[in-house]
Amino acid sequence: MLLFKDRHPSRMAGSRKAGGKAGRYVAMALEMGAASAVAIRASEVVLDPRTYLKCMYGCKDWGRNWTCPSAPGAIKPWDFKNILKRYKSAVLVHCPDKKSSQKISYALERQAFVDGHYFAFSLSDCSLCDQCAHPEPCRLPKQARPAMQALGIDVYATARRQDLPISTLKNENETQNWYSLVLIE
Numbered sequence: 543m544l545l546f547k548d549r550h551p552s553r554m555a556g557s558r559k560a561g562g563k564a565g566r567y568v569a570m571a572l573e574m575g576a577a578s579a580v581a582i583r584a585s586e587v588v589l590d591p592r593t594y595l596k597c598m599y600g601c602k603d604w605g606r607n608w609t610c611p612s613a614p615g616a617i618k619p620w621d622f623k624n625i626l627k628r629y630k631s632a633v634l635v636h637c638p639d640k641k642s643s644q645k646i647s648y649a650l651e652r653q654a655f656v657d658g659h660y661f662a663f664s665l666s667d668c669s670l671c672d673q674c675a676h677p678e679p680c681r682l683p684k685q686a687r688p689a690m691q692a693l694g695i696d697v698y699a700t701a702r703r704q705d706l707p708i709s710t711l712k713n714e715n716e717t718q719n720w721y722s723l724v725l726i727e
């Protein structure tokens with residue numbers, strides 16, 4: 543799990559790049575309560591396979607969640623690189639908590655799919671169940687989605703590239719920022 547601290551509270555509301563096809567999903571994210579949402583090019587997503595180290599060593603959820611990169615058959619960061627190359631546009635969603643992050647990004651994915659973007663896919667991490675059913679079968683496989691970092695996305699670098707707030711936390715009581723990404727087409 544990555545924890546983020548808000549460094550720039552004044553930047554938490556609104557969107558700055560709402561143009562293009564992804565613009566309507568930016569508006570939708572804000573209407574649903576996102577602190578911020580930005581339409582970006584998929585090529586602006588920063589990849590770094592070192593995220594795998596941080597997942598595998600030190601995360602208490604390793605081996606305990608179906609959306610974790612430890613799950614059988616999980617896509618590895620070095621494989622996701624080729625998948626990401628096929629996308630052109632995305633929406634980066636900034637929320638104050640994990641549950642709203644997942645709810646909003648999944649709703650955006652669904653809307654984009656209905657709009658004809660049939661490869662729309664959200665990366666949000668899964669907090670649908672209080673405790674993951676793993677190793678029993680996933681309870682909500684249609685909605686469970688991996689986190690950005692689980693696929694090798696450097697969330698810090700990706701958010702900072704958009705001038706969005708993010709920094710490491712000293713402890714879990716500090717203000718958290720959650721980021722999710724919706725790949726549109």
Ligand code: SF4
Binds near residue numbers: 672673674683
């Ligand atoms: S939906 Fe529930 S069981 Fe499935 S991955 Fe998410 S937390 Fe685990």
